[in-house]
Amino acid sequence: MAGWxxxxxxxxxxxxxxxxxxxxxxxxxxxLTGRNTILYYSGWLQKPxxxxxxxxMFQINDDDKNGFMATVHQLDRSRGLDLILHTPGGDLAATxxxxxxxxxxFGNDIRALVPQLALSxxxxxxxxxxxxxxxxxxxxxPIDPQLNNLPAHGVVEEFNKARSEILANAQSALYxxxxxxxxxxxxxxxxxxxxxxxxxxxxxWLETGMFQGDADQASKIARVLEDFGDHALTxxxxxxxxxxxxxxxxxxxxxxxxxxxxxxxxxTVHHATIQTLAATGAMKVIENQNGAAYIRVVSPISLLxxxxxxxxxxxxxxx
Numbered sequence: 196m197a198g199w200x201x202x203x204x205x206x207x208x209x210x211x212x213x214x215x216x217x218x219x220x221x222x223x224x225x226x227l228t229g230r231n232t233i234l235y236y237s238g239w240l241q242k243p244x245x246x247x248x249x250x251x252m253f254q255i256n257d258d259d260k261n262g263f264m265a266t267v268h269q270l271d272r273s274r275g276l277d278l279i280l281h282t283p284g285g286d287l288a289a290t291x292x293x294x295x296x297x298x299x300x301f302g303n304d305i306r307a308l309v310p311q312l313a314l315s316x317x318x319x320x321x322x323x324x325x326x327x328x329x330x331x332x333x334x335x336x337p338i339d340p341q342l343n344n345l346p347a348h349g350v351v352e353e354f355n356k357a358r359s360e361i362l363a364n365a366q367s368a369l370y371x372x373x374x375x376x377x378x379x380x381x382x383x384x385x386x387x388x389x390x391x392x393x394x395x396x397x398x399x400w401l402e403t404g405m406f407q408g409d410a411d412q413a414s415k416i417a418r419v420l421e422d423f424g425d426h427a428l429t430x431x432x433x434x435x436x437x438x439x440x441x442x443x444x445x446x447x448x449x450x451x452x453x454x455x456x457x458x459x460x461x462x463t464v465h466h467a468t469i470q471t472l473a474a475t476g477a478m479k480v481i482e483n484q485n486g487a488a489y490i491r492v493v494s495p496i497s498l499l500x501x502x503x504x505x506x507x508x509x510x511x512x513x514x
Contacts, residue, residue, distance in 0.1 A: 198466070213471040218486050220467050224460040225277075225484030230306070231270045232484045233263070234279040234464065238472030240312075245478070245493060252478055252491055255285025255316050259293060262481030262489030267300050270483065275304035278324065279464065284315025287340060287389065291396055294323045303404050308451075309333045310465035315341070315432065318423065319393070323400040327441070330451035330458065334435035338397060339426045340389040345378075347386035348426030354383045394420055405447050415445045 239253040307324035314336035422444040482488035
């Protein structure tokens with residue numbers, strides 16, 4: 196494996212040709228596995244100062260469909276897909292659409308690899324795969340939805356608690372009134388719908404993917420939904436769930452360390468991509484093993500983002 200310092204030195208020797216170096220290692224990974232490989236990386240950790248003005252661009256959003264169209268185009272789909280994820284999560288509707296698209300291209304022959312973090316909706320994407328490859332340093336996260344930066348479960352729980360206490364003792368309304376002014380009944384309803392939607396999505400993906408044909412399918416799905424989706428258990432949306440806890444939940448987890456060659460190749464791609472995000476204006480990278488890439492770039496001066504398509508260009512017609 197080429198470690199962090201070795202890759203950094205190689206970047207410096209190559210006059211910071213980050214794209215050339217990253218693509219070299221991504222191709223080597225694909226050749227090792229014999230599978231199509233697409234990386235989906237966000238630079239939210241490398242550019243925290245831009246999150247307030249460009250948060251959506253770092254998250255899973257509908258524009259990502261263009262990136263996946265560009266990178267899936269002309270791939271031999273019989274080789275399946277290894278999807279390397281590094282993301283803080285994002286929009287539920289966009290996540291549902293992306294999973295539907297990737298499954299329409301590769302069926303259930305999709306494996307999720309998480310070298311470091313795939314949180315929130317990123318975890319949901321991983322749960323749509325047939326199996327998840329995690330290292331000792333890798334983490335998934337809770338899948339409870341957030342609305343207006345508030346935990347949907349927390350809002351519903353607080354509203355129900357207030358309702359119960361007020362019905363039991365009308366005097367408690369004086370206590371709850373300023374608290375409940377934070378949101379109205381419509382917002383509470385939207386929170387419940389988001390909870391139901393996320394659970395339905397994950398249930399459907401597990402039924403038709405990771406747990407398809409499993410005799411204990413229903414109980415396994417219930418366990419995953421509880422461990423990953425119950426806010427009362429996870430306590431915080433930012434909680435990190437490691438490979439040991441993910442396996443204990445019943446998920447099909449493959450230890451990255453069980454295949455040293457794969458571990459070396461995956462972590463080398465990870466290091467190269469993180470260094471790209473840290474040293475360039477790239478805020479999101481979607482790229483395949485053939486060099487087809489869709490990179491979202493942010494201007495350090497104007498903080499205005501623009502699309503930059505490099506490598507193979509998407510053709511006029513897409514599957």
